[in-house]
Amino acid sequence: MINDIAPLQLGKYNRLQVIKELDFGLYLDGFEGEEILIPRVYVPEGTEIGQFLDVFIYRDSEDRLIATTLKPLATVGEFAYLKVKDVSKLGVFLDWGLMKDLFVPFGEQLSKMAVGRSYLIYIYIDEETQRIVASAKIDKFLPEVGQVFAEKDEVELLPYEYTDLGIKALVNKCKIGIIYKNEIFKIVNLGEFTIGYIKKIREDGKLDLTLEKIGFDRIDNVKQSILSLLIAQNGFLPYTDKTDAGVIYANLQMSKKDFKKAIGGLYKEKRIFIKEDGVYIIQSE
Template identity: 45%
Template sequence: MIRVGEYNTLRVKKELGFGLILDDGQEGILLPTRFVPKGAKPGDELTVFLYHDGEDRLIATTQHPKGVLGDIVLLNVVSLTPQGAFLDWGLMKDLFVPKSKQLSGMRLGGDYLVKIYLDEKTGRLAATEKIEPFLSNKDVTLKEKDLVNLIVYRRTDIGYVVIINNHHTGVLHFNEIFRDIKAGDRLPGFIKNIIDPDRSASGETEIDVVPGKPGYEKTEDAAAKILRLLKENKGHLPYHDKSDPEAIYSFFGMSKKTFKMTTGRLYKEKKILITDDGIQLAR
């Protein structure tokens, strides 16, 4: 069964002058010549993305869109019509956002966080800026320290609301952020704390998140990175426990807390030396 808006692996049914026909169990789906991999022939299996072209025909492509069905992505407006806006999502045909699915009217050249959905009436892919109805903190199965994918949603007085795994919302507090972030940014993170509805102020499950990885695994990744950067910089780096947190994050991509914890462990393992002007590889 084919899935519109997703990647499908289909067998090449036959070759025509303008492309390949892929077997969908019916009349077949066209993969235009410009997207045919070199050497592809009847009988081969190809992984393709399926969507409707400008003439409303189901078509295949080996291009990779910036998002697939169900994804929440930040996309740029490339044209406007009285009916809505068109977004660049990396394919020949732009992605349509009906006016009814916009929050306050999109502007040409603007970047907007949208969810890709399948219009039930037309069967075509479209996007909506009205993401809230798709997000819920009911029936949360996540646990503390679970690794998750985060999308920055909006700024609040205490930090940023983030979208967790395209389904839930959580809070990334200011004291856990060590670089500039903005709506639409994607970052890996983990669950720091889950507050049950009966204990939360909102009456719903509340989730606190942190960028990066938790505990020992996080320091292991950081340790390898610090050692690599030392080797790439002649064995010495001018960073220590009194360095500015922003400077540490800018260079290492980690918080000052992680940097101190990791360099302390590397020092105990006699892999580095800590000097007055930084850290250096042990000889």
């Protein structure tokens, strides 16, 4: 979201007017007499005095306000899954797409953060220093009163951590849920948004999640997937209800339970027939 109204918003995108040009860059009107440098390397070709630029505002290593046309991976007030670039005695530094890395103070780590690993964090402005920082203690940044969920709701998931039970995920940027291992039938990449569904809302408010639609709509999708595979494989798939669940998952990216329900439905609809060696499509006349 671009801010085109004063005051200046640190850690966000702002629309600012060019007021001065020097060899090393341009100065932008930051309101209330503040002049903000955009280094020459970030200045779009052909920019002139009086023109407005959409820029991201942050502080450099000397705490000066700096503008850039680079787009960070996330802005203040957002959650993001970022990789650790460096570690110091005071905290860690994350790669967020800008020259100056994003700092996580030692006290804002849930556990010791390691170089090369990625973590879900929340970006905010430290009230004492007025610097842009991040925290891995995401629970305290989740809204106390947020979205009301219902079972079977479609939601946006950001998977971020493997556990013994499955994968933790941020749900609609406002709540934490878990995708249990027995609900994972396709590749899930940490840090990549995906669509999921609310399977159960627990008494403590925590969410059980699934990656597949719940109910008959989901089985209809599985049936269509099987038919598409049959067509692609010349009308035959070498799997039955006796095939090992791991083999079905590895080759069809679905659970054995869903596979059995789907071929049962297709059989009743007279769209397939089943033999000991597998499933055959019934060719339409």
